[in-house]
Amino acid sequence: MKYGTTGSACAAVLRRDLLLTWRRRGDALNPVLFALIVVMLFPLALGPEPNQLARIAAGIVFVAILIAGLLALDTLFRADYDDGALEQLVLSPHPLPLLLACKIGVHWLTTALPLIVFAPVLAGMLHLPSQVLPVLLAALALATPLLSLLGAVCVALTVGMRRSGMLLALLVLPLYVPVLIFAAGACDAAQAGLPFMAPLLWLGAALALALVLAPLACAAALRISIS
Amino acid sequence: MNRLTLWFHKFGSPPTFYWLAGLLGPWFFGASLILFAIGLYGGLVLAPPDYQQSDAYRIIFIHVPAAWMSLFIYFFMAVNAFIALVWRIKISETLAMASAPIGAAFTAITLATGSIWGKPMWGTWWTWDARLTSELVLLFLYLGVIGLYNAIEDRRQAARAAAFLALVGVVNVPIVHFSVKWWNTLHQGSTVRLIGPSAIDGSMLWPLLVMALATKLWFFGSLFARARVSVLELEGGKDWARAEALRSGDMA
Numbered sequence: 001m002k003y004g005t006t007g008s009a010c011a012a013v014l015r016r017d018l019l020l021t022w023r024r025r026g027d028a029l030n031p032v033l034f035a036l037i038v039v040m041l042f043p044l045a046l047g048p049e050p051n052q053l054a055r056i057a058a059g060i061v062f063v064a065i066l067i068a069g070l071l072a073l074d075t076l077f078r079a080d081y082d083d084g085a086l087e088q089l090v091l092s093p094h095p096l097p098l099l100l101a102c103k104i105g106v107h108w109l110t111t112a113l114p115l116i117v118f119a120p121v122l123a124g125m126l127h128l129p130s131q132v133l134p135v136l137l138a139a140l141a142l143a144t145p146l147l148s149l150l151g152a153v154c155v156a157l158t159v160g161m162r163r164s165g166m167l168l169a170l171l172v173l174p175l176y177v178p179v180l181i182f183a184a185g186a187c188d189a190a191q192a193g194l195p196f197m198a199p200l201l202w203l204g205a206a207l208a209l210a211l212v213l214a215p216l217a218c219a220a221a222l223r224i225s226i227s
Numbered sequence: 228m229n230r231l232t233l234w235f236h237k238f239g240s241p242p243t244f245y246w247l248a249g250l251l252g253p254w255f256f257g258a259s260l261i262l263f264a265i266g267l268y269g270g271l272v273l274a275p276p277d278y279q280q281s282d283a284y285r286i287i288f289i290h291v292p293a294a295w296m297s298l299f300i301y302f303f304m305a306v307n308a309f310i311a312l313v314w315r316i317k318i319s320e321t322l323a324m325a326s327a328p329i330g331a332a333f334t335a336i337t338l339a340t341g342s343i344w345g346k347p348m349w350g351t352w353w354t355w356d357a358r359l360t361s362e363l364v365l366l367f368l369y370l371g372v373i374g375l376y377n378a379i380e381d382r383r384q385a386a387r388a389a390a391f392l393a394l395v396g397v398v399n400v401p402i403v404h405f406s407v408k409w410w411n412t413l414h415q416g417s418t419v420r421l422i423g424p425s426a427i428d429g430s431m432l433w434p435l436l437v438m439a440l441a442t443k444l445w446f447f448g449s450l451f452a453r454a455r456v457s458v459l460e461l462e463g464g465k466d467w468a469r470a471e472a473l474r475s476g477d478m479a
Contacts, residue, residue, distance in 0.1 A: 153395060154462060157375060157388045169376050174364050175399055178406035185410060217395065224382045224387045225379075 009094040010102045015104040020079075027075075031068040031111050032118045038064040039122045050127045057126035058136055058187035062180060064122065065115050065140065066147060072111040073151040076103065077159045077222075087158070090226055097215035100222070104152045104215065112144035135190040135200075142203040143183040149207075150175045151215035156221035179203070196209060228419040239318045242467045248451035249460075252269040255448030262441035269434030283347055292439040293333045296401075296446060297365060300330030304372070308390030314347045318454075320386035321461065323393060325453035326377050329446055332371035337362055357408040364403045368396040382461055 004012075021028060042060050043053060080086040089099055119140055124134055154171040158164040182199040189196040230295035237243055274381065277284040305324035310316055342352040353359065372389045379385035462468040 022307065035400045154392075155403070157392060158378070161378055165380070167371075167374050170367065170374055174403070176401075177364055178402050181406045181410040221391055223386070224384065224391055227384060 002185075003093050006098065008096045009092065010098060013099050013102040014106060016069040018110075019104060020192075021106070021110045028110050028114060031072045032114050034071060035064040035115055035118070035122060038067065039125060042126070042131055048210050054127040054129060057123055057128035058132060058191065059184050060126060061119060061122045061128070061136065062140075062143075062184050062187075065112075065119065065144070066176060066180060068115060069112060069144065069147050069151065070169060070176075071117060072107075072150075073155050073168065073172070074165065075111075076107050076152060076155050081159050081226075086222075087226055090222060095220070096219040098220050100152070100156075101211075101215040104148055104218070108145050108148040111184075112148060116140045116144060132187055132190045135196050136187050138200060139183040139186045139203065142200060142207055143221075145209050146179050146203065146210050147176060149210040150179070151213055153217045156218045157225055159222065159225045179206070182206075235316070241317065241462050241465075244318050244456055245458050245467075245471070246372045248455050252448050252451035252455070255444045255451065259441045259444035259448060262437055262444065266434045266437035269437060270431075274431045280348065283344065286340050286344045288434055288438050290337060290344060290356060291435060292364070292442040293336040293340065293411055295439055296442045297330060297334040297337050299367070299443070300326050300333060300446060301365065301393075301397065301400065304330060305393050308311065308393040311390045312387060312394070317383075317461070318458075320383065320390060321454050321457050322450065323390050323451055324372075324386050325371055325457055326446075327372045327376070327389070327393075329449050329453070331373060333442070333446075334362060334366045334369060338366065357404070357410075360407045362402075363405040364407075365400065368388055368393075368399065372396070 039060060046052065077086055090096060119137060120133060123136055151172050154168060158168050182203050186199040187195045257338040266288065271285055276282050304323045304326045307319040311319040313322055346352050372393050375392055376385045379388055459468055
C-alpha cells in the first residue's frame with residue numbers, strides 16, 4: 001500500500017480543518033463576541049471612570065482574550081474525537097506531532113487571530129493609551145500561539161471526557177500564568193514609559209520552545225487518552 | 228537479569244509491595260509521631276522567643292517543614308510519574324497518584340499557616356508576594372493532577388494521563404516561580420519580605436530539622452497506607468487480593 005508524502009498529509013489536514021471552519025463560519029465570531037461581553041462587564045462593575053479603566057485596560061483585554069481562548073480550546077479535538085477522525089489521525093503513518101501542529105495552527109488562525117484583529121476595539125473601549133496599542137498587539141501576537149500550544153497539550157489529556165470544562169480550566173490556567181505575566185508586563189512597562197522589549201523577547205523565546213516541544217507533548221498526551 | 232533489575236521486579240509486584248508497605252507503614256507513622264512530639268516540644272517550649280516577633284515566629288516549625296514537603300512531594304510524584312510512563316511500572320503509577328493528595332494537603336497547610344502568621348506580622352492575610360503566588364499555583368497543579376485522575380473511568384489510563392500532567396507541571400513550577408518573581412519585583416521594589424534569618428540560632432534550628440524529618444516519615448507512612456488501598460482496588464480481581472480480603476475479613 002502506498003501512502004502520500006508527509007507534506008501532502010499536512011496539507012490535507014490544513015485544508016480539511018480550514019474548510020470545516022469555513023462551512024460554519026458563524027462560529028468563528030463566538031470568541032470575539034465573548035471577549036467583547038467580558039470587556040463590557042468590567043466598566044459596569046468598576047465604574048466608567050476613564051483614568052481608572054486606562055490603568056487596567058491592558059490587563060482586562062489579556063484576561064478576556066485568555067478566557068475566550070480557553071473556552072474555544074474545547075473545539076480543537078471535540079468534533080474529530082466524536083466522529084472518529086482523531087483516531088485515524090493517530091493511526092496514520094505520518095508523524096503525529098506534525099499533523100497536530102497543523103491542527104493547532106488552524107485552530108489558532110480561526111479562534112485567536114480574530115481576537116487579535118478585534119483587540120484594538122476592545123482596547124479603545126477601555127481607553128488604553130494609543131502608544132501602548134502596538135505593544136499590546138505584539139504581545140498578543142506572541143502570547144496567543146503560546147496559549148494555543150499549551151492548551152492543546154491539556155485538551156489532548158481530557159479529550160475523551162464528556163464534561164471537561166471546569167477540569168480543563170484547572171489544568172490549563174496554571175500553565176497560562178507565566179504567559180499572562182510576561183504579556184501584561186510588557187504592556188504595563190510600555191504604559192509606564194519603561195523599556196518593554198525584555199518581556200516580549202521572553203515570550204518569543206517561550207514561543208520558539210513551545211513550537212517545537214508542545215506538538216510532541218500533545219501527541220504523547222493524545223496517545224495516552226486514545227488507547 | 229542483574230540484581231538491581233531483579234529487586235525492582237520483586238518490589239514492583241503488587242503483592243510484595245502490599246506486604247512490605249503493610250509491614251513498614253506503622254513504623255513510619257510511629258517514628259514520625261515520636262519525632263513530632265520531640266520537635267514540637269523543642270520548638271514550642273525549649274526554643275527561646277524571637278527578639279523581633281516574640282512567640283509568633285513559632286509557626287515556622289509547622290510552616291517551613293510543610294513548605295519543604297510541598298515541593299519534595301511534587302518532585303517525588305514527578306519522578307514516579309516519569310518511571311510510570313517510561314517503564315510502565317504499575318507500582319509507580321500508584322505511588323505517584325497516592326502522593327498527590329498528601330502533597331496538596333501539605334501545600335494547603337503551608338498556605339494556611341502562612342496567612343495565619345501573616346495577619347499579625349504583615350497585617351494582612353494575603354499578599355501577592357512571589358513565594359505565596361507560586362505556592363498557590365503549585366496547589367492548583369496538585370488539584371489538576373487529582374482532578375484528572377478522578378475524571379477518567381479507567382484507572383490505569385487515568386494514572387497515565389495524570390502522570391503526564393504531573394510531568395508537564397514539573398517543567399512549569401520553576402517557570403512560574405521565576406516569572407512571578409520577575410512580575411513582583413517589576414511592580415513593587417521593596418514589599419514585605421519573608422524574614423531572612425539566614426543565620427538561625429541552633430536552639431531554633433534543631434526542632435525545625437526534627438519536624439522536617441517527622442513530616443517526611445509521615446508522608447511515607449501515609450503514602451504506604453494510601454497506596455495499599457489503591458493496590459488492593461486495582462488488583463481486586465486477582466487471587467492474592469481476594470485471599471487478602473478474606474483473611475482480613477476473618478480477623479475482623
